[in-house]
Amino acid sequence: MLKIHNLSVEVKDKKILKDLNLTINDGEVHVIMGPNGTGKSTLSKVIMRDDNFTVTKGTIKYNDKDILSLTTDEVARLGIFLAMQYPISIEGVSNADMLKSALTIRGEKNINLFKFITELENAYDELNFDKSTIHSSINEGFSGGERKKNEIIGMKILKPSFIILDEIDSGVDVDNLKVISSNILKYKNESNASLLIITHYPHILNYIKPDYVHIMKDGNIVKTGTSHLADEILKEGYEASIMKEDL
Numbered sequence: 001m002l003k004i005h006n007l008s009v010e011v012k013d014k015k016i017l018k019d020l021n022l023t024i025n026d027g028e029v030h031v032i033m034g035p036n037g038t039g040k041s042t043l044s045k046v047i048m049r050d051d052n053f054t055v056t057k058g059t060i061k062y063n064d065k066d067i068l069s070l071t072t073d074e075v076a077r078l079g080i081f082l083a084m085q086y087p088i089s090i091e092g093v094s095n096a097d098m099l100k101s102a103l104t105i106r107g108e109k110n111i112n113l114f115k116f117i118t119e120l121e122n123a124y125d126e127l128n129f130d131k132s133t134i135h136s137s138i139n140e141g142f143s144g145g146e147r148k149k150n151e152i153i154g155m156k157i158l159k160p161s162f163i164i165l166d167e168i169d170s171g172v173d174v175d176n177l178k179v180i181s182s183n184i185l186k187y188k189n190e191s192n193a194s195l196l197i198i199t200h201y202p203h204i205l206n207y208i209k210p211d212y213v214h215i216m217k218d219g220n221i222v223k224t225g226t227s228h229l230a231d232e233i234l235k236e237g238y239e240a241s242i243m244k245e246d247l
């Protein structure tokens, strides 16, 4: 269970998150929608302990462990995974090397190389992804949509228990959205992982049914509903959806 209590966050003296509360139980799917610049990605980065952000108040606990006292690698080792909004390319480090190193650092000392590569190749196949890039630099020369697919390959190999998807659907075509969503859903059903989906569009929710949809505005969650809230946002916009009586 992830429990965020009264979280306030600043970056360069600018208040971004303001007394934010959110609890996500094991296996639940939560969606955060909200206007640009409202703090959605900031929340995901603070959970992953990005030190560009200063926590001025509040707590984040994962299974009762204090996340705020941990470093990024320690958070990742707890099983928390972030698929980033803007995945970067890393020259000179291959996908295979990065994922193998991550598994090794996590403590899986005797990785069977054949088994690892087979599993990685299967992940590429399941994402309809070109296997020739397994040993090339991470995301180098990849399109936006390809980078998003690569994040999901990482998820399948690292097998997290808590997954944050920051706009995994942005820049992804309809066919690939289906492929990405079905891979996420399959993994979620196998693992009972929790999902925190940050998105601007309800289409991904046709594949992955949320338990809760939250609207974030000015650094706080101002409304919570079911998947109907996402449809309403698409039709009427954020302001009208926030003002409407609860569904």
Ligand SMILES: Nc1ncnc2c1ncn2[C@@H]1O[C@H](COP(=O)(O)OP(=O)(O)OP(=O)(O)O)[C@@H](O)[C@H]1O
Binding pocket: 011, 012, 016, 034, 035, 036, 037, 038, 039, 040, 041, 042, 043, 052, 085
């Ligand atoms: N490193 C930074 N330095 C300065 N300001 C920052 C930094 N990171 C985020 N911000 C500011 O914090 C606010 C929240 O940004 P954030 O990326 O969390 O928004 P978001 O809700 O994810 O928006 P979008 O829907 O556009 O992705 C914005 O005003 C942004 O400019």
Ligand SMILES: [Mg+2]
Binding pocket: 040, 041, 042, 085, 166
């Ligand atoms: Mg963002």
